[in-house]
């Protein structure tokens with residue numbers, strides 16, 4: 001039985017990678033009108049190598065464990081200039097379950113999950129898990145976009161973020177906050193500030209290039225992606241038919257699960273197995289205080305009360321696709337507009353009052369709010385705060 005299971009799994013893995021290789025081959029074929037020697041020089045061809053290597057790794061059995069561990073070998077560095085790079089990882093097409101079961105939602109608001117019960121947040125995950133397909137392979141940032149990467153974008157373009165515009169604001173941690181009255185409702189520690197932005201998110205400690213960029217909006221994330229696309233095209237390094245953009249909600253949710261169909265977290269259902277894998281609300285003192293977040297539920301130290309360097313937990317913090325910080329770190333704004341009834345397989349946009357979806361929970365969240373299925377709608381496309389960032393993907397255009 002086990003052998004049969006392993007063989008079926010093996011065939012599915014190979015099929016998935018062959019399909020992804022075929023998708024990339026299709027892009028290469030589109031460029032057939034180029035001379036062969038020129039074709040050999042375009043990066044599209046170099047994109048094929050990691051896939052082939054991953055496939056070979058599976059065939060010769062050196063890919064490690066897990067159906068998607070093989071994909072960890074398929075990565076590529078995108079040059080942003082001035083020695084700044086952004087690593088993308090290949091994600092094969094596949095299926096997953098969007099949403100969560102009632103048992104999972106009950107856990108999320110229980111003792112371990114620690115999320116506030118009686119809110120509508122659980123219903124946002126959808127009635128029940130729904131099978132969804134991501135039919136095109138794509139590439140995704142290994143990590144959330146960092147301060148250093150966003151800085152390069154601003155250096156080169158002079159871009160002014162939504163929070164920095166006249167009348168703009170962003171929500172940051174209030175240093176005066178003292179919300180430890182646990183017998184009553186815990187007061188929210190974030191408040192709108194006009195003079196803060198991604199350059200200074202008011203953490204109270206120096207900003208580092210290796211932190212995820214925060215205080216950026218859906219608009220800002222899209223502008224960053226457009227810059228990446230233009231940069232790649234201008235340099236002749238972007239395969240035809242692909243663009244940098246925010247991932248769709250389905251792509252993000254699928255990528256978060258790292259090859260699994262449906263578990264609370266990308267490593268499984270056990271919270272304790274999350275130790276050393278993610279940055280959420282744990283038993284770490286806030287800077288300058290001898291207190292932790294009042295609702296901290298993870299019973300270990302993860303080293304950070306606020307943001308942590310991206311990929312800080314390295315191999316142990318990467319999911320089956322090799323992606324870091326998909327749960328925790330900072331919330332990740334995706335391309336879709338929020339539908340309170342649940343996420344969609346195809347890109348979902350509304351005409352009126354769009355609210356971008358963000359995913360994955362953050363450093364301030366309890367475990368129940370840092371699951372793969374958790375989703376929130378932001379106030380609007382220009383809204384930002386110091387718990388939200390984004391991650392890019394490279395794929396077929398979606399809007």
Ligand SMILES: [Ca+2]
Pocket residue numbers: 279280281282284302303304305306363
């Ligand atoms: Ca933490």
Ligand SMILES: [Ca+2]
Pocket residue numbers: 144325326327328329330331332360361
């Ligand atoms: Ca994250």
